[in-house]
Amino acid sequence: MSEMIKHIAILGGGTAGWLTAGIIASRHQARLRKGSLRITLYESDKIPTIGVGEGTWPTMRQTLQTLGISESKFLTECDASFKQGSKFINWRFDQHPHSYHHPFSVPAGYQHQLNMAEHWLSQHQHTASFSRCYSPQEAVCEAFLAPKTMQQGEQQSLLNYGYHLDAGKFTQLLQTHCTEALQVEHQQCEVSGVQLDDDGAIAKLHTTTGDSLTADLYIDCTGLKATLLGTALGIPFKPLNSVLFCDRALATRQAYPEHSTAIASCTLSTAQQAGWIWDIGLQSRRGIGYVYSSQHATEDQALQTLAAYTQSSSDLLEVKSIAFTPGHREKFWHKNCIAIGLSAGFVEPLEASALLMVELSAQFIAEKLPQTYSQIAPLSNIFNERFLYRWGRLVDFLKLHYILSDRQQDAFWRDNKVSNSIPDSLTELLQLWQHTPPWPHDFDRTGEIFQALSYQYVLYGMGFETKMPIPPEKAKQQLADTALRKNIEASRQLTQQLSSNREYLNHLRV
Ligand SMILES: Cc1cc2nc3c(=O)[nH]c(=O)nc-3n(C[C@H](O)[C@H](O)[C@H](O)COP(=O)(O)OP(=O)(O)OC[C@H]3O[C@@H](n4cnc5c(N)ncnc54)[C@H](O)[C@@H]3O)c2cc1C
Numbered sequence: 001m002s003e004m005i006k007h008i009a010i011l012g013g014g015t016a017g018w019l020t021a022g023i024i025a026s027r028h029q030a031r032l033r034k035g036s037l038r039i040t041l042y043e044s045d046k047i048p049t050i051g052v053g054e055g056t057w058p059t060m061r062q063t064l065q066t067l068g069i070s071e072s073k074f075l076t077e078c079d080a081s082f083k084q085g086s087k088f089i090n091w092r093f094d095q096h097p098h099s100y101h102h103p104f105s106v107p108a109g110y111q112h113q114l115n116m117a118e119h120w121l122s123q124h125q126h127t128a129s130f131s132r133c134y135s136p137q138e139a140v141c142e143a144f145l146a147p148k149t150m151q152q153g154e155q156q157s158l159l160n161y162g163y164h165l166d167a168g169k170f171t172q173l174l175q176t177h178c179t180e181a182l183q184v185e186h187q188q189c190e191v192s193g194v195q196l197d198d199d200g201a202i203a204k205l206h207t208t209t210g211d212s213l214t215a216d217l218y219i220d221c222t223g224l225k226a227t228l229l230g231t232a233l234g235i236p237f238k239p240l241n242s243v244l245f246c247d248r249a250l251a252t253r254q255a256y257p258e259h260s261t262a263i264a265s266c267t268l269s270t271a272q273q274a275g276w277i278w279d280i281g282l283q284s285r286r287g288i289g290y291v292y293s294s295q296h297a298t299e300d301q302a303l304q305t306l307a308a309y310t311q312s313s314s315d316l317l318e319v320k321s322i323a324f325t326p327g328h329r330e331k332f333w334h335k336n337c338i339a340i341g342l343s344a345g346f347v348e349p350l351e352a353s354a355l356l357m358v359e360l361s362a363q364f365i366a367e368k369l370p371q372t373y374s375q376i377a378p379l380s381n382i383f384n385e386r387f388l389y390r391w392g393r394l395v396d397f398l399k400l401h402y403i404l405s406d407r408q409q410d411a412f413w414r415d416n417k418v419s420n421s422i423p424d425s426l427t428e429l430l431q432l433w434q435h436t437p438p439w440p441h442d443f444d445r446t447g448e449i450f451q452a453l454s455y456q457y458v459l460y461g462m463g464f465e466t467k468m469p470i471p472p473e474k475a476k477q478q479l480a481d482t483a484l485r486k487n488i489e490a491s492r493q494l495t496q497q498l499s500s501n502r503e504y505l506n507h508l509r510v
Contacts, residue, residue: 012221013043016341100461
């Protein structure tokens with residue numbers, strides 16, 4: 001292995017591999033053009049990509065910009081649409097209908113340091129939903145509207161948003177862009193063996209055709225197999241199925257009944273007997289999947305549940321069945337190998353944060369790209385510490401969605417509330433929030449993935465009780481009243497002003 005890091009090998013051409021290649025390549029264009037750095041992506045066309053992963057965070061807008069892909073090209077080529085958050089249906093009760101929103105826009109008043117949750121708890125909690133009071137996005141989503149007007153440019157919008165996309169088409173777009181515009185080399189091959197050096201780092205990859213591949217830094221994007229970091233380097237996997245129970249998914253696609261059918265503006269997540277169903281509206285179809293716990297339902301039962309949701313017969317439904325163990329590697333960067341994507345870990349699709357973890361990992365590598373081998377030890381320590389913390393926060397936030405439920409009929413929901421399945425860190429936060437609503441001081445580490453606002457939307461959407469011993473000051477209440485009134489007016493104006501998702505996306509095609 002050379003002392004200088006001049007060649008990066010990325011193994012795996014799923015969304016993680018291509019996003020990582022693109023993010024690093026766009027940051028190091030000068031070196032790639034000069035030839036002092038090479039990035040090669042190796043993948044096997046015999047090993048399929050996972051083929052799901054259709055919801056993103058708003059961070060993907062910046063990522064597309066970094067890569068130099070225009071939004072209109074992305075929307076058109078990836079059958080994509082706008083995602084303005086998630087709507088959780090029937091997560092709270094199983095006896096009567098209920099729903100709440102987790103929108104991407106920050107609540108009204110937030111920019112003035114107002115904790116609107118205090119206002120809501122003291123004045124409105126019994127009369128109106130938290131998200132309806134402080135975000136215009138709930139009304140916009142309920143009306144299937146776009147987050148921007150047709151006159152606004154690519155980087156402009158009236159509301160914050162991410163995307164819903166076709167995973168296969170997105171990977172194809174990234175591949176074309178990375179190889180044609182960003183100097184990423186691409187080679188088809190199947191890696192069948194890994195040779196380590198005396199130090200336990202990767203020395204060579206062997207392929208099924210008898211070739212060997214060498215590089216200075218290896219990025220493992222081989223999906224759930226984790227061929228390099230897991231199998232070859234033996235970094236243990238930390239299972240989290242005692243906390244998050246979903247470990248199977250049945251994914252399907254459904255055509256719209258008509259070309260003009262409205263496209264949803266948020267991911268619809270509907271609670272079911274042993275998990276929940278995602279429903280994502282793309283331009284030409286819906287992507288629907290049941291994520292469930294194999295401890296609480298058989299595949300046949302899950303198929304019946306999915307068939308009932310899609311109002312089709314289970315015999316006719318074309319489904320892809322995916323098994324995974326929720327969890328992550330004990331570390332993500334070891335010696336000269338870094339795992340990004342499913343190879344690093346996957347807990348479940350709730351809140352669609354897997355691609356966000358890919359973006360954050362690749363940004364770190366792009367920003368801190370080691371130039372010499374001696375930089376690897378300190379950088380890998382920072383990387384591992386930061387991402388272990390992020391996985392911990394992610395698990396807490398996802399578990400929160402389940403433990404606040406009052407659903408009693410099914411064992412899946414009752415088991416989720418058993419105290420030994422709840423991380424201590426989450427139990428502590430809930431104790432704190434019994435007396436004060438979440439606020440940024442509760443999470444003040446660099447690069448938090450879920451902010452206090454997200455916790456507020458979920459806690460109060462699910463009816464969590466915060467009993468504040470001291471009511472908010474009068475002056476703050478007045479400011480909050482004003483913010484609430486402004487939000488009501490903003491909701492009214494936006495629902496009149498914005499066109500539907502379908503209209504906006506159609507206009508890109510003319
Ligand atoms: C049910 C489900 C729903 C999800 N929903 C979301 C969502 O809404 N939002 C979100 O952000 N994420 C979601 N995810 C996660 C998301 O799908 C993944 O993070 C994303 O697709 C990245 O996958 P990947 O590239 O790591 O792996 P894969 O797509 O599995 O790609 C692996 C690649 O490695 C290659 N490979 C493997 N072994 C070898 C070898 N030996 N030699 C050569 N090549 C090899 C394969 O050919 C392939 O190209 C979901 C995941 C699941 C399971």
